Amino acid sequence: MGTPIETDRHVRRVVRDLAPAAGDRILEVGCGRGFLTRRIQAHSPDTQGIDVNPESIRHGVAPRLRVMDAALLDFEDAAFDKLYSFHAIEHLPDVGIALGEMARVLRPGGRLLLVYPAEPIRGLFVVPTAVRMFRNPLRARELHLHKLSPRRLRHVIDAQDLPLAHVRSRFSLLLTPQFMTLLARR
Numbered sequence: 001m002g003t004p005i006e007t008d009r010h011v012r013r014v015v016r017d018l019a020p021a022a023g024d025r026i027l028e029v030g031c032g033r034g035f036l037t038r039r040i041q042a043h044s045p046d047t048q049g050i051d052v053n054p055e056s057i058r059h060g061v062a063p064r065l066r067v068m069d070a071a072l073l074d075f076e077d078a079a080f081d082k083l084y085s086f087h088a089i090e091h092l093p094d095v096g097i098a099l100g101e102m103a104r105v106l107r108p109g110g111r112l113l114l115v116y117p118a119e120p121i122r123g124l125f126v127v128p129t130a131v132r133m134f135r136n137p138l139r140a141r142e143l144h145l146h147k148l149s150p151r152r153l154r155h156v157i158d159a160q161d162l163p164l165a166h167v168r169s170r171f172s173l174l175l176t177p178q179f180m181t182l183l184a185r186r
Contacts, residue, residue, distance in 0.1 A: 010086050020047070
C-alpha cells in the first residue's frame with residue numbers, strides 16, 4: 001500500500017468521498033496486502049479487498065482479502081454499496097472491462113472512488129519500480145498500461161455504455177500528481 005502517511009491520506013479520501021457507514025458493504029480493488037482495507041474495516045466491518053497478486057493476499061494484514069482479477073469479479077450483481085481503488089486501474093489491461101465489472105457489483109446509487117496517477121508521460125511515475133523489478137527504466141510502460149485522466153475515464157464509460165455517472169474529479173499535486181474521480185452507479 002505504501003507508507004503509513006499515504007495510508008492515512010487514503011483513509012481520509014475514502015471517508016470524505018464515500019462516507020463509509022457501519023452497515024455498508026465495501027470493496028477495495030487492488031488492495032495489495034490490505035493495509036487500507038484494514039483501516040476502512042474499522043468504519044465498515046464488511047469491507048473486502050481483492051488483488052490479482054497471490055503473494056500480497058498470502059501476506060495480507062486484514063481479514064476478507066481474496067485473490068481476484070478486477071476484470072472478472074466473483075461477486076453477485078449489486079453486492080456492494082461502495083467501491084474504491086487506489087493506483088490500480090492504470091495497471092489493468094482493459095479499463096472498460098474492469099469498470100464494467102465494478103459497475104455490475106455496485107448497487108444502484110452506490111459510489112465508486114478511483115485514484116490514479118496524473119502522469120504527463122505514461123509510466124513516468126513508475127520508472128524507479130521498473131528499475132527495481134526489471135533493471136530497465138524503459139520497461140515502466142509494462143507497469144502503467146494506461147495514461148488516464150477524468151476525460152479519458154468518461155470516454156471509456158460512454159464508449160462502453162456503462163451505468164456510471166461522473167460525480168466529480170479532482171487533481172492533487174501533493175507528493176505525486178494524481179486524479180481522484182468519484183462515480184455513481186445509475
